Amino acid sequence: MTILVVIEHDNNTIKQSSLSTISAAKKIEDNVEAIILGKDMNSAVNDLKKCDHLKKIYTVDDKMFENPIAENLSSAIAKFIDGKDFSHILSPSTTFGKNMSPKLSALLDVQQISDITNIISSDTFERPIYAGNAIAKVRSNDKVKVITVRPTCFEPCGKNSEIDSQELVLDIDVNGNVSFVKYDQSKSDRPELTSAKIVISGGRGMQNGDNFRLLEGIADKLGAAMGASRAAVDAGFVPNDWQVGQTGKIVAPDLYIAVGISGAIQHIAGIKDSKFIACINKDEEAPIFNFSDYGLVGDLFEVLPQLEEKL
C-alpha cells in the first residue's frame, strides 16, 4: 500500500492542515508520498521537504496552479496516479480539499469518504454525520480510497526530516471554462482559527462589529484567534471566514471561549473537540452552558472589561 497526500499551501508555506493529513496517512500505512502543485513555490517545497513520514515528494510547478482551480488540480492528479498503485489519496477537509477531492473521486469512480476523524484500519474509518451528533463507522469497498481528513483530529507531523523532491511535468490542458478573478484575503495578525491554542468567539450577543473590540483586548493578551457564530457573521459584525461550526470552521483548541453565543447544535459541532470550553452568557438557560467546562452567567459588557483586566 502507498498513500498519496495532496498538499495544501499558499506557494510560500504549507498549511497546518497538510501536516495533520500527513499524520493521518502515516496512521494508515508507513509508505506515504506527497504531491504539491503550485507556481514558484520553492519555499513551500522546502517546507514540505522537512516534514516527517514522507518517502517521496512530487512537485508540479506551472502557471495553471498559481491559484487552486479544482478542475486543473484534479485532472493533473488523476493523470499522475494513472497506472500507479496508490491505495489511498488523502486531502485535508478544508475548503481546498472539499472543493477538489470529490472531483478526483468522480474521475476514479470511487465513493469519497469525507472528513474522517479516526482511523480504525486501512479500509475502516470514523466520520461525523448530522453535525457530529452521530459518528458513523464506515468501511470502504473501493479499490482506491479517496479521503478527506479533519485536520483538528490528527496532530500535525513534525518537521525534522530532509528528503528530496522530484519534479513532474504533467501534460494536461488548462480548463478554459473557469478562470481565477481575485482573492480577498481577510487580513489578520492573529493565529489561524483552526490551529490556534486559544480561540475566543463572539455571537449575536455582541450586538455589533465595534463591540468585538472588547474581545480583541482579551485575544491580544491570550494570543488567541478570533471566531464568531453564524448569527454574528450573517449580521455583518465580522468577516465570513470567522464562522465556527458545522458549516464553518471546525476548531479544537485547548481553550474555546464563547461570548454571547447561545450554543446551537450547528455551532457546538465546530467546537466540541476543544479541550476546555468556557462561556459568558446572560441567559443561564442557554444551551452553551451544557457544553461548557466553565460557565459564567453575566452581561458580557460588564464581564469582558473585568476579564481583560484580570488576565
Add this chain to the structure above:
Amino acid sequence: MKALVCVKRVIDYNVKIRVKADKTGVETENVKMSMNPFDEIAVEEAVRMKEKGLIDEIIVLSIGTDKSQETIRSGLAMGGDRGILVKTDNEQIEPLNVGKIIQTICKKESPDMVILGKQAIDDDCNQTGQIVATLLGYPQATFASEVKKNDDNTIDVTREVDGGLETIRIAIPCVITTDLRLNEPRYASLPNIMKAKQKKIEVVEIQTFGIDIKNRLDILEVNEPPERKPGIKVQDVESLVNKLKNEAKIL
C-alpha cells in the same frame, strides 16, 4: 436559460438527533423532515434569477422515496416551475450515485445551470456538486456567496474559502453549490403553496436509469458522540480566571 435545482429531504435542522439503540443509524420515525437548508438557498437563488429575467425555467429535482415529493413541492411553492422525482426505496444513496443520476437527468434536460447545496446536513458529505460537475465536464463554483451573471455567457461567483473570499469566472453551462450567505430563502406564501399543487412532478423509477446504485461504503455502526463531562458555573470573573489558571492550567 434553464436551471436544475437539486433538493434533498433531510431531518429538520432543529430536531435533536437520536442514534438508534441497535447502532444501525439515527431515528427517522416520527421525526420532522424538511428540505436541506442549503437547498432552500439554491431554490431561492434560482427564483431570484428568474425574477431578474435571467432564467426561464426552474426544474426542482430530488432523488429519494415517494415522500421526497413534499420536498419538491416546497421548492415549487417557492417558485420552481416543475419537479422531477427519481424514486428509490433506499433512503440513503451515496453522493457518487446521486451524481450519476443527476448527470443522466442533465443529459435529458440540458440545463444551463445546476444548483445544489454545498452540503446535505444529514450525511455532511459536501461532494455531490463537485461530482456532478466532473461527470458532466461543467465548470464548478462551490460555496457560493454571490452569483453575478455577465453579459457574455459567463458567471462570476464569489466563494467562501478558508482564508477569505475567492472570485472565479465560469462559463455556462455550469454547476454552483450554495453557501449560507448567498441569500435568505423566502417563505412560500399561501397562494403560492396552493399554486404549487397544480405544478407537475414527473416521477421516474430509479431502475430505468440502469445505474448500479449499490453503496460503496458499508456503515458498520453509528454511535453517539462521546459526551463532554458536565461542567460547572463559576460565580465571577475572578473564579473563572482561577479555574483556567489552576485547574485547566491554560493561562
